Amino acid sequence: MEHGGTSAGHHQKEAFAYCGGCKKPLSKPSLNNLLIGRRFICPNWQLDDSHIGLVIRDEKNGKPNMRRWLHFQQCLVGYSNKYAVGAIINWMTGRPSAGAALALWAIVLLAMLWLAPWLASHPCWRLLARVIVVYYIFDSLAYNTSVAFVTQQPRLPLRSALFGGIAFFELSLAFAVLYLCLPAGTMTPPLDRLTAPYFSLVTIVTLGYGDISPSHCSILALVLVMAEILIGLYFLSILFAIMVGWANQSSTLPTLCEIIAESEQLDKNMSYSTELTEH
Numbered sequence: 581m582e583h584g585g586t587s588a589g590h591h592q593k594e595a596f597a598y599c600g601g602c603k604k605p606l607s608k609p610s611l612n613n614l615l616i617g618r619r620f621i622c623p624n625w626q627l628d629d630s631h632i633g634l635v636i637r638d639e640k641n642g643k644p645n646m647r648r649w650l651h652f653q654q655c656l657v658g659y660s661n662k663y664a665v666g667a668i669i670n671w672m673t674g675r676p677s678a679g680a681a682l683a684l685w686a687i688v689l690l691a692m693l694w695l696a697p698w699l700a701s702h703p704c705w706r707l708l709a710r711v712i713v714v715y716y717i718f719d720s721l722a723y724n725t726s727v728a729f730v731t732q733q734p735r736l737p738l739r740s741a742l743f744g745g746i747a748f749f750e751l752s753l754a755f756a757v758l759y760l761c762l763p764a765g766t767m768t769p770p771l772d773r774l775t776a777p778y779f780s781l782v783t784i785v786t787l788g789y790g791d792i793s794p795s796h797c798s799i800l801a802l803v804l805v806m807a808e809i810l811i812g813l814y815f816l817s818i819l820f821a822i823m824v825g826w827a828n829q830s831s832t833l834p835t836l837c838e839i840i841a842e843s844e845q846l847d848k849n850m851s852y853s854t855e856l857t858e859h
Contacts, residue, residue, distance in 0.1 A: 595613045598633060682750065686746075
């Protein structure tokens with residue numbers, strides 16, 4: 581068995597750096613496969629166009645294709661940078677937009693919450709309210725997922741954590757609107773403008789006092805409650821990820837040059853270990 585930089589026994593050179601934004605390999609020389617799964621910042625990375633790369637194995641013979649998962653993450657980043665409500669406001673005004681987007685959504689959700697009894701009696705407007713609320717839920721989850729788990733680079737972690745907490749509260753308002761738009765008799769006792777936000781908030785934080793409950797005959801209400809619980813738990817994980825990243829600033833992603841340097845250092849360490857073993 582051979583040893584050293586080309587050792588098949590140690591599997592030192594089987595990986596390469598791939599960018600989900602550029603959609604091509606970035607490193608001509610192979611990287612140490614101990615780095616497989618490490619993410620890094622592409623040299624083409626920009627504030628408004630985040631390119632996140634991943635060290636992957638040369639996938640052959642039907643091995644799992646990590647590129648597709650990376651492309652999916654890149655779609656989340658692209659949506660957050662170009663098509664999210666905050667990005668649209670930034671494009672229209674040319675100013676930082678995270679706070680403005682939260683304020684806009686708060687106004688819209690509170691307005692729909694106040695008008696919910698009227699919306700519930702008009703099928704077309706009720707459908708429009710549901711579409712707006714579902715879009716808000718998707719927009720909030722996509723944007724915060726991108727910040728916490730994909731780019732892992734909140735510009736100001738404290739602000740991101742604060743805005744994430746506000747977005748979490750707005751999620752409860754969004755589900756409150758959905759509850760008020762349900763057909764009559766689906767909740768016991770019936771909800772109003774005050775009890776709907778209360779029920780939604782205790783549901784999303786998984787307290788569930790039991791004083792208000794969905795009717796067992798309403799599948800839609802049961803599904804809505806389960807969806808809110810699951811989305812609430814996931815959003816809490818987003819907040820925890822942002823706070824952990826704030827406490828551990830070294831968790832920011834390395835650059836491509838740092839990944840290549842780390843690969844070279846791993847190769848040297850493995851070669852040195854092999855020489856000690858032979859002697």
